[in-house]
Amino acid sequence: MGKKAIVLLSGGIDSSTTLAIARDQGFELYAMSFRYGQKNSYEVEAAQKIAEQIEVNEHLILDINLSPIGGSALTTDMPVPKNRSEKKREKIIPVTYVPARNTIFLSFGLAWAESIEAFDIFIGVNSIDYSGYPDCRPEFIKAFEQMANLATKAGVEGRPFRIQTPLINMTKAQIIQRGTELGVDYSLTQSCYDPAPDGKACGKCDSCILRKKGFEEAGIPDPTVYSN
């Protein structure tokens, strides 16, 4: 029996590739997804399909509605910005930022990890082709790991947790190339912040723009169905 790993799985390119990388490293996979009140309810369906394709041991989906907390275009009526220029994407943390989202997700990942005695928690954060969110940066991840090992019974008893971020320094194109090598079926994944009611991607939000650019630069056909 291999070592267990928790993998946070949103159903997008990055987390799906992270799941495949963890499998390639020989881990038993415990995937974790959240219904957190996001506009894109297709995300969790995509996560289920990917969890099935990659053959995880267990896929836990938790309901934690963040809408009452507010503060983000992803969880409230606030509109999702479209067609932001690269310059803007580099400089301004957009309203699609969800306060403390990765902190919350990693905290649940930590709880499940401790409960099932998994000591590796994978998260597909990336600080190259990303939306500028502070909780995707290496310094945040390092601080979370330190905190986690003071927060938990296992941590204080000398069985530390590791937060694994295999994509942290990869471009979106490199991520797509690596995932393709590992057999990830990207047609199952969902990246759009604001899909149409039929599930088609908008093609204009930051997440769609980065996704399109990634496939182009990787020289791999984009299987996504866009609204326009």
Next chain:
Amino acid sequence: MGKKAIVLLSGGIDSSTTLAIARDQGFELYAMSFRYGQKNSYEVEAAQKIAEQIEVNEHLILDINLSPIGGSALTTDMPVPKNRSEKKREKIIPVTYVPARNTIFLSFGLAWAESIEAFDIFIGVNSIDYSGYPDCRPEFIKAFEQMANLATKAGVEGRPFRIQTPLINMTKAQIIQRGTELGVDYSLTQSCYDPAPDGKACGKCDSCILRKKGFEEAGIPDPTVYSN
């Protein structure tokens, strides 16, 4: 208008006293409670009564069921230990420990804080008369605060969050004395890990033992109704 504070409120002695202390310090109060799958469903009712007594601005109750995660006697069928000796209570982290619970609660507190622009997050942790949980210790709180200021937009923009722990070095008796001075009605609070179906406290779990001892040492009559 005063400064806003988030106060994590479980409905026990410590969080209720913390709420009164934050009010005494002049904060506008935003209390936050969780239905996390705890056996003691009276907790949240107690939190509502206290939030009303202390007159908070808003009381947000979130549903985040931790039962599927497992690992604790508070969220699963595992029995709650009774009549543990002081020696045992000092040495062994009990099965009532909920993996990463305070990390999860503080993460939601951080999210709400950022959303409403509150920069003080109060939590009633105490490392004197407590159950030995690692996530009640000052070193954990400090590490969480550091992480929080790397995780958030406000943190990286130079508007840091503070995790406030006014009870950290107080005995249970001192906490009860301070809360009594501040007018906390402890008859509304609930501490028991495993109350009877009618809501009466068991009187034998760690939490009841510490509560009883606290009232005795404070020389204040204990208003709690125990089963036996």
